[in-house]
Amino acid sequence: MSKVRTPLxxxxxxxxxxxxxxNALKLAKLAxxxxxxxxxxxxxxxxxxxxxxxxxxxxxxxFAQHIDPIDPGSFTGxxxxxxxxxxxxxxxxxxxxxxxxxxxxxxxxxxxxxxxGLTSVVCxxxxxxxxxxAALKPEMLAVEPPELIGTGIPVSKAKPEVVTDTVERxxxxxxxxxxxxxxxxxxxxxxxxxxxxxxxxxxxASGVVKARDPSKTLMKLAKSAVDI
Numbered sequence: 588m589s590k591v592r593t594p595l596x597x598x599x600x601x602x603x604x605x606x607x608x609x610n611a612l613k614l615a616k617l618a619x620x621x622x623x624x625x626x627x628x629x630x631x632x633x634x635x636x637x638x639x640x641x642x643x644x645x646x647x648x649x650f651a652q653h654i655d656p657i658d659p660g661s662f663t664g665x666x667x668x669x670x671x672x673x674x675x676x677x678x679x680x681x682x683x684x685x686x687x688x689x690x691x692x693x694x695x696x697x698x699x700x701x702x703x704g705l706t707s708v709v710c711x712x713x714x715x716x717x718x719x720x721a722a723l724k725p726e727m728l729a730v731e732p733p734e735l736i737g738t739g740i741p742v743s744k745a746k747p748e749v750v751t752d753t754v755e756r757x758x759x760x761x762x763x764x765x766x767x768x769x770x771x772x773x774x775x776x777x778x779x780x781x782x783x784x785x786x787x788x789x790x791x792a793s794g795v796v797k798a799r800d801p802s803k804t805l806m807k808l809a810k811s812a813v814d815i
Contacts, residue, residue: 591648591678591706592628593765594812595788596778596805597729598795599652599680600633606796611637612644614795617802619645625809628788632680635666642675650708651679653686656695668703678706680790681725684733694723708767708790717753721760728757729790731769742770744777747784754785773804775811782812 598618600606606614611633622629630648633641642649655665671679681696682688688696693709700707707725711717717730730753732742742750750768757764768781769790781789789808798804 591630591727593787594778594782595628595630595727595765595767596808596812597630597632597650597708597767597788597790598805599683599790599792600631600637600796601652601685601792602634603793603796607634608637612641614801615641615645615647615649618805619647621802621805621809622647625806625813627809627812629805629809630678635671635674638671638674638676648677648706649675651676651705652683653681654679654696654700654705656692656699658699668699668705672703672705676705678708678726681707681709682720683710684712684731690719690723693720697723697725710769710790711753714749714752714756717766718756718760721757721764724761725764727765727767728753729767729769731790733770742768742772742781744780745771747780750781750784750786772808773798775807778808779811779814788812 615631618629632650632652651671654668657665682693697707708727709720709725710729710731711720712733754766765787767788767790768786772789772791773794795801
């Protein structure tokens, strides 16, 4: 288990076959090797069933893809924060564009994550939502315009003003929030651009998970972060 450092490259495994079961562990080990070689913090967010085996085998930060704001009890089919922590996760994504929540639910989820010692990485689709989320005091916030997710068109180039405006306005509300950006990040230059715009890292998925050579891709992404 490892603590989160910045700059951070956080890879969301989603439910891709390339990152499920044994493939999840394989990809996490590749990420660990790149992290050790470059000194850049690389985190992974596997599916719930893969958290325990991945966390057991690698020393990089492991995140859940979601948790529910519930307490232990009668909540069949929900994701208990304590269970995620016990499995080895050190943090969780919240409000990803593929798992949207209402603001009151985001607040409750951040509170539960904090109560069990999980780092919150809250996703937001625009500047206004980012500002609202920052007031809820998560540890991290990732701005991701949903229309660019999975397109290969990086937000750091297509909509740099979204990134810079988010960083500026979020810091006014809560200077302690670490701002990441995501959507369309696939190349080292995308990471470099994101860091130059004021973020402390990136959140990405298919750019690594579905890459022809994930290890090579991760190395390029990490080296770009080293050079900034």
